[in-house]
Amino acid sequence: MTDAIVQGILLGGLYALFAAGLAIVFGVMKIVNLAHGDFIILSAYLTLVAVELTSLNPMVTVALIAAIMGIFGYALQRGILNFTLGSGILPPLVVTFGLSIIIQNVLLEVFSADTQGLDAGALELSSMSLPFGIAVGWFPFLTFLLAIAVLGGLQLVIGHTKMGRSFRAVSDDEETASLMGVRTRHVFGMAMAIALVVTAIGGVVLGIRTQFDPALGPARLIYAFETVIIGGLGSLWGTLVGGVVLGVAQNVGAYFSPGWRELAGHLVFLIVLAWRPSGLFGRNGE
Amino acid sequence: MTVQHRVELGTSASRRFAMVGIVAFVFLALIPFFADRSLLVSLTQLMILIALGELWNLLAGYAGIYSFGQQAYVGIGAYATFALADLVGLNLWLALVLSGAVAVLIAMLTALLIFRLHGGYFAVATWVVAETYRLIVKNNATLFPRGTPQPLRALSVLGANRFQEVYWLALVAGVGTIVGALILLRSRLGLALSAIRDDEETAAASGVDVNRVKLTVYLIVAAATGLVGGVYLLNNVSIDPDSYFSIGLTAQMVIVVVVGGLGTIEGPILGAIVYFLLDENLSELGAWWFIILGVFLIVVMIRAPKGLWGLIQDRTGLRLFPVQRRLVIEKPSVDGGVS
Numbered sequence: 154m155t156d157a158i159v160q161g162i163l164l165g166g167l168y169a170l171f172a173a174g175l176a177i178v179f180g181v182m183k184i185v186n187l188a189h190g191d192f193i194i195l196s197a198y199l200t201l202v203a204v205e206l207t208s209l210n211p212m213v214t215v216a217l218i219a220a221i222m223g224i225f226g227y228a229l230q231r232g233i234l235n236f237t238l239g240s241g242i243l244p245p246l247v248v249t250f251g252l253s254i255i256i257q258n259v260l261l262e263v264f265s266a267d268t269q270g271l272d273a274g275a276l277e278l279s280s281m282s283l284p285f286g287i288a289v290g291w292f293p294f295l296t297f298l299l300a301i302a303v304l305g306g307l308q309l310v311i312g313h314t315k316m317g318r319s320f321r322a323v324s325d326d327e328e329t330a331s332l333m334g335v336r337t338r339h340v341f342g343m344a345m346a347i348a349l350v351v352t353a354i355g356g357v358v359l360g361i362r363t364q365f366d367p368a369l370g371p372a373r374l375i376y377a378f379e380t381v382i383i384g385g386l387g388s389l390w391g392t393l394v395g396g397v398v399l400g401v402a403q404n405v406g407a408y409f410s411p412g413w414r415e416l417a418g419h420l421v422f423l424i425v426l427a428w429r430p431s432g433l434f435g436r437n438g439e
Numbered sequence: 440m441t442v443q444h445r446v447e448l449g450t451s452a453s454r455r456f457a458m459v460g461i462v463a464f465v466f467l468a469l470i471p472f473f474a475d476r477s478l479l480v481s482l483t484q485l486m487i488l489i490a491l492g493e494l495w496n497l498l499a500g501y502a503g504i505y506s507f508g509q510q511a512y513v514g515i516g517a518y519a520t521f522a523l524a525d526l527v528g529l530n531l532w533l534a535l536v537l538s539g540a541v542a543v544l545i546a547m548l549t550a551l552l553i554f555r556l557h558g559g560y561f562a563v564a565t566w567v568v569a570e571t572y573r574l575i576v577k578n579n580a581t582l583f584p585r586g587t588p589q590p591l592r593a594l595s596v597l598g599a600n601r602f603q604e605v606y607w608l609a610l611v612a613g614v615g616t617i618v619g620a621l622i623l624l625r626s627r628l629g630l631a632l633s634a635i636r637d638d639e640e641t642a643a644a645s646g647v648d649v650n651r652v653k654l655t656v657y658l659i660v661a662a663a664t665g666l667v668g669g670v671y672l673l674n675n676v677s678i679d680p681d682s683y684f685s686i687g688l689t690a691q692m693v694i695v696v697v698v699g700g701l702g703t704i705e706g707p708i709l710g711a712i713v714y715f716l717l718d719e720n721l722s723e724l725g726a727w728w729f730i731i732l733g734v735f736l737i738v739v740m741i742r743a744p745k746g747l748w749g750l751i752q753d754r755t756g757l758r759l760f761p762v763q764r765r766l767v768i769e770k771p772s773v774d775g776g777v778s
Contacts, residue, residue, distance in 0.1 A: 185559025187507070236741050242558045243505055247697055247740045250507070254690065254733035258726040371686060375570060378563045382556070416574040419567055423552055426564070430555040 154408060156287050161404035163289065165397030166297030167362065170355035171373055172380035172392040173307060174348035180387060181320050181344040184234065184245040188252035190374030192349060195256055196222055196356025197365050201269055211271040211361055219353040226349030227342040234345065235338050253370060260367035271360040296358050300396070303351055304389055311389070316343055372415070379422040385432025394433055398425075444768045448625060449761035456759040467610055471603035479602045483674045485715045486606075486613035490667045491688070492695035492707030493616040494660045497623070499693075500702035501632040502656040503639055505558075507689050508565030511549070511572050512542045512661045514684035516668025518576060521678050524593035526581065531593040535669040542665025545572075546658050554654065566686065573684035588679035591672055605673045612670050616663060617760075620704055623659070624762040628652065633762075636702055694732060698739050700748030704760040709748050 175189050186192075196218055203214040233252075237244035273292065280290040311317035319340045322330035331337050359365065359373070376399060384395025399418050406417020425432065471479060491513070498504040519541035523534035553564045576582050583589070597604050623629050631652045634642035643649045672678055691714065699710020721728045743750055751757060 179559065183558070185563060187563070233737070233741070240744065241503075242562075243499060243701075244740050244744065246505055246507070246559060246562055247693060248737050250690070250693060251733040251736040251740070254736070255730050258729040258733070262726040262730070375563070375567055378560070379567065382560065382564075386560075410578070412574070412578045416571065416578065419571040419574065422567060423571065426552050426555060 154405070155285060157404040157408040158401055159283075159287055159289060160293065161401035162397050163293035163297045164400030164404065165393065165395075166293070166300035167355060167358055168376055168380045168396030168399050169300045169393040170296075170303060170351060170358060171377035172384070172396060173304060173389065174352035174355070175374075175377045176381050176386075176389065176392055177307070177320075177344055177348040177351070179381070181324050182230075182234075182238065182245075182341050184238075184249070185378075186348075187246060187249040187374065188256060188370070189249075189352065189377055190372065191253045191256040191370030192222065192352050193356040193359060193373045193377075194260065194365060194367065194370045196353040197271070197360030198260055198264060198269070198367075199353075200271055200357045200360050201264075204271060211273050211357055212276070215354060215357045218357055219350045222349040222353035222356075223346040226345040226347075230342040230345035231338065235341055238341075253374075257367050257370060264367065266366055266368070268364040268366045269360075270364045271357070273361045277361060292361065296362070299354070299358070300393060303354060304393060307347070307351065308389055310347065316340070320344055376418070379418060382432055383422060383425045385434035388432070388434040391432060391434030398433070446764050448764055450758050452757055453759055453761040464610075464614060467614075468607065471606055476602050479606045480674065481715075481719070483602075483606045483609040483670075485711060486609035487667060487671050487674065488691060488695060488711040488715060489613040489708055490609075490616040490670075491664065491692050492699065492711050493620050493704070494664050494667070495689075495692035496696045496701065496704075496707045497620060497632075497656055497660050499696060500706070501624070501636045502653050503635055504653055504657055505562045506565040506657075507562045507686070507693075508553075508567070508569035509660075509664055509692060510684050510686060510688040511565070511569035512546065512664035513668035513671060513688050514569070514572060514576070514680065515542050515545055516665030517672035517678055517683045518582060518680075519665065520669035520672055521589065521591055522582065525589075525591060531596055534593070535666065535673075538669040539662040539666040542668070543658050543662040546661030549661075550654055550657055554650075566689075569684055569686075569689075573680045576680040576684070583680055588677045588682075590677045594673065594676060605670070608670050608673065612667050616667075617704060617708065619663070621760055621762060624704070628655065629762070630764075632656065633764075694736055696746075697736060698746055700746030700752075701744070703746075703748050703752070704762060705752075706746050706748040710746065713747065 171190075171193060174192075175186060178184055178186050178189075199218050199221060200211050200214055203209070203217060204211050207214065229252075233248065234245060237248045276295075277292050278290075279292075280288045281294070282288055311320055319330070319335050320343075322333070322335055323337055323340050327337055330340075379399050380392055380395040382395070383398050384391030384393070398421060402421035403414045403418040407414035470482065474482070491509075495506075495509055498506055498509075516538040519538035520531075520534050523529045523537055524531045527534075529537070549565075549568050553561060553568060556564045577586075594601065624632065631642065631647045634645065634647055635649055635652060639649060668683070672683070695710035695714050696707050697710070698713060699708065700706025717732075718728075721731065724731070739746060745752070
């Protein structure tokens with residue numbers, strides 16, 4: 154049980170990496186990207202290709218995959234998603250839902266439904282021993298540190314750069330920001346680019362941790378979403394707390410019965426929704 | 440001299456179409472007497488698609504409720520029918536009718552939670568709730584014993600003419616949702632819905648209790664989707680949580696409504712027919728068929744947000760169902776003027 158909780162806390166780091174991108178896109182564009190989970194899986198497959206072409210360790214290719222996904226995100230926002238803005242909530246939902254269907258099936262067509270994995274060598278298997286007989290894998294531990302580093306980096310970008318200032322301005326009031334000379338269409342592109350850079354990091358980590366197949370995207374979207382809502386809307390560090398709560402809930406559920414892993418996560422999410430709809434660290438109810 | 444005016448719902452096209460509709464209904468009702476079994480199963484599927492599309496359209500096209508978790512009510516309706524008929528031993532038809540009541544009860548519980556979120560996050564929350572119901576069923580040894588699909592044994596009461604009876608039932612579901620939507624939209628609630636569709640804030644400012652209207656529509660649609668779920672089970676014979684709580688069901692609703700035309704009664708009918716014909720011809724392409732579908736959905740949403748029916752309507756002004764209120768000004772004829 155203690156072991157399940159410790160592993161769950163570390164799993165929270167991965168969920169924070171999943172959630173940060175979803176939260177940025179919602180914060181800046183007010184879009185919920187229903188293809189978000191498929192971008193995570195797409196990143197894992199891109200890593201697979203990169204590793205096969207270069208025979209590098211997947212962790213080394215992370216910068217490359219993040220750059221590719223960032224450029225892809227910018228192009229996607231400018232080329233498609235910007236055209237869905239301004240006429241209600243439904244168009245971006247439907248278009249990202251369509252993207253989700255396309256990505257899943259392209260992956261299915263190219264890579265088949267077989268499960269794949271990424272091999273990070275010794276790092277993946279080695280672990281350190283803690284008191285009370287708990288063994289913590291180095292890789293989950295480093296993932297957690299990576300999540301903290303990424304969230305810290307995002308906070309620096311959003312809080313202390315010109316681009317971050319544009320994000321906040323557009324998020325607060327798009328029209329006024331636009332009147333003050335903010336190029337909103339470009340800012341949206343940059344927000345999606347940064348979101349997908351973070352998402353790509355999450356995708357590579359997922360690919361090393363577990364086996365994956367083209368159909369896993371929607372469930373990752375749901376984990377990311379639960380993480381955001383549990384942590385609280387509009388709170389970047391809240392995603393880490395949300396991720397930890399979700400990770401612990403899932404692992405404790407799985408400790409009692411393997412079939413309860415996801416269910417326990419959903420139930421904790423619903424309890425938070427009933428008890429504190431604005432999340433544990435949310436500013437106010439949305 | 441006073442200018443007289445009145446509010447009219449019908450158009451000359453809609454009055455003529457009412458006759459066409461009745462003839463079409465009679466024709467559709469007679470189909471089982473000359474169609475073979477595979478055609479009947481397909482047409483049953485089409486009727487279910489029309490019904491599900493019309494219901495999702497009431498949510499997304501009129502009430503501004505963007506639910507990506509409507510598969511929950513298909514699954515709940517189907518499982519309620521299965522449980523009440525096969526496990527409790529009720530008469531199949533009674534079980535089917537009660538499945539609508541079960542769906543509405545669970546919808547009330549669901550609404551308490553998900554109506555706390557708005558917009559895009561509401562959409563994902565509905566999906567999470569549907570997933571929760573799927574996993575509850577999946578982990579339940581009575582509903583899903585040994586993790587294998589269960590046949591609906593109560594179906595044996597229908598005998599050899601099963602496919603005909605299920606087709607008629609689906610026809611009633613398809614036509615019933617169309618007529619039901621028509622009645623709903625012409626009612627006082629429908630007027631509030633049209634106001635919400637056009638502008639939620641203005642509707643609220645004009646005295647429409649937006650939350651109450653939304654909740655009412657959500658519950659009505661949940662009940663009806665549950666009933667359609669029961670019919671879906673009767674057509675498919677066997678039941679398992681992964682297919683009856685599949686997001687793919689909501690994907691079909693979204694495609695039918697968006698491609699056909701959001702916020703019109705005609706749209707989902709057209710969308711269902713288009714989807715059905717494409718599916719019959721392209722589904723053998725496998726993954727490519729879904730890729731084409733995804734691209735089609737995106738292109739329609741961006742280039743023609745009112746869907747195929749919207750394109751037709753813009754060109755012809757055609758309105759087949761009398762739901763839109765129009766102001767008709769009549770010039771007084773006392774001075775003999777020709778108007």
